Amino acid sequence: MSYPPPGPAQPGPDPAAPYPPPPMPSGPAYGSGPPRDDKTNGMAIAAFVTGLLGCCGIVGAVLGFVSLRQIADRGGKGRGLAIAGIVLSALWIVGGTIGYLVIPGSDSSSSATGPDGTPKPKTTRPEKIDAYTMKVGDCINDPVSSGAPADESAPPVEVESVKKVPCTGPHDGEVLAVFKLTQTVMPTDQEMSRLASTGCKLRIQRRLDRDPAAAHLGRSFYYPTADSWRDGDRAVTCLAVNAAEGKKLTRPIRG
Template identity: 30%
Template sequence: MYQGATGLEPGEGPATPVGRPPVEWDPDLTGGPRDDLSGLAVASLIFGLIGGFIFSPLLGAAALVKIKQTGQRGKGLAVAGLVLSGVWAVVLAVVVGVNWYVTHRAEDMVALRIGQCLDFPAQGRDDPFVPGQIATLPCTGPHRAEMAGWVGFGDGRGNVGEYPGAAALVQRAQEGCLSVTRNYVLDPLSLPADVHARWYVPRDSEWSRGSHSITCFLAADQAPISRSLREDAAIVNTDQLHFLLAIRDCVQLTARVDALLTAGPPAELRSAVAQTVDACSAMGVKVDTQPWPSEAEPAMLQLVADLDAALPLWQSAAGATSDNDLRHRVEQAQQRHVPTHMLAVRRALKLSTTQGEPLPEQ
């Protein structure tokens, strides 16, 4: 029988060495790709989906390293987990940033002081709201607005109730901030023509954090303000204060009547005329009974004479029976107010004599 060089019969193989088990083929030992899915990649994706952005990037990075070493499937899942964790991080940053802005915005408004001069983007007169970007500036240089005061809420015992809504706050601001700014600048003639009241009303989130006040400003529509506008009781002298408080209601109402005379609704004009009668009558009493400096006395007497002549005509206008008669009598009453007499009083008291003129040096 033929035997090969091994001395074995054909078909016979070498005997397995004693004590060594047979070795089976393992595809991993060949360096080929594995067919199983990376558990780390799956975990990274799951944490990325549920917002676990702390664990998701760690698991995703570990999965990519392991996949590169072993050839497991799941690279796309690991990358998706990393992307989702980044998205969650951005969302969290935005939420935290907005919350910080809202909180500090309310705190910044409360921290403002009356008389501070501010800057923010220019606005039109029809937009009463102060925009978001506010910076304090020296009042001796150009600025856009001045802090005039606040309009508060509550019953005096700290009870402010639920958030009243933006519309209710705006209505309150329209009424309250006009009063605040009138007290901040007692002489409206000293205000530049394009300066008007503006306000900042708290948002719902600010209200819940304790910001319950409307912040009132005087702001320029176009050209920056180059001086302090403040002319309140702390700035003007005693005679100026008495005079400005005596005349302001009458002056304000006669200006309103003048605005309504040409195109205003007759009912509003009639109401304004009735209020003018009361305000100008009170003005006459205050001006006539208040002691004035000797240099202002002659002009004051002439001003009182003008009021005495105009008051019966205002009363007659208030009782007019037709719209045309009302307008005719109002025009007659207006003619009795002599501007030069008012200007003479202002000069004697060292007050502004033209629109936008600052208070003269004392």
């Protein structure tokens, strides 16, 4: 038998050559990220507790936003607690702002009325002022004279300061007029008292007579002392007072 001539020799694998890398699997590749946390976020709990107490202002809202960011990045529970903390903190802040704006304003507004229809006293604290700075409309308490009607024959009593109080509460007197003396030389105490009494009667008696409680009202006044006269004080202050010594007025004059 004859055989065909052998063809060229086929080269075999080179034992020194490296093995080719294994084929990559077809289809989409999947990446792996950090492990997700399934625990309740501590910041969320803190935000809820802080917002519930309402004693830390905006802190609860800040903790709530931080916890929401952490939950979005790392996973975990507590999103509802964080949102509740933010809402509660916002409510406390809004409520505190409204209270700050409304409550102080109530002192300067007209006072409420009691069961009998009479105005309730304001809660404004007494303000100590110099006696010569009183002006029309001021209501005062004077511990020295106690608002008693003026007695021209009585010796003068020097008063340096009085307490300004609301006219809707008990007070010794209400300033109805202020006028200045025109004398260049300071009058004697007796003459000063007469000038003050006459001037106040002309200026406020008609108003007192128009008040529903005119029969229970009297007049009082303050005039300059020797020291204040030297400092340029010439003012006489006229007040309405209770005609009964030791008793106080409880409302503004309505005349």
